[in-house]
Amino acid sequence: MSKILSGKKTGQLGIIKSRIFDIGDRRLHLHHWMFGLGALILALIFKFSLPFSPLSVGILGGWVFQGIYDYSDWHKILFKKNKIIQQKI
Numbered sequence: 001m002s003k004i005l006s007g008k009k010t011g012q013l014g015i016i017k018s019r020i021f022d023i024g025d026r027r028l029h030l031h032h033w034m035f036g037l038g039a040l041i042l043a044l045i046f047k048f049s050l051p052f053s054p055l056s057v058g059i060l061g062g063w064v065f066q067g068i069y070d071y072s073d074w075h076k077i078l079f080k081k082n083k084i085i086q087q088k089i
Helices: 002-006 032-045 054-070
Strands: 019-023 026-030 078-080
Antiparallel strands (some): 019 026
């Protein structure tokens, strides 16, 4: 699902646009796997209470793994503005 919504390869546009914010002379790229990791941490803190079932924790874990495994820029979170991420249309 993430490959369809976020683009099949690194740099490709998907249905959902990447979340990139300007902070001074840098850019902050919030990858989809980061949202999944945040939700996974919340699920573990609240010990699988509703709406976090073991199934949803597995799905979130898969989402995080897929984002790190399939995209070569997964680790590029904060970078200088002059290094533009090129997106193929």
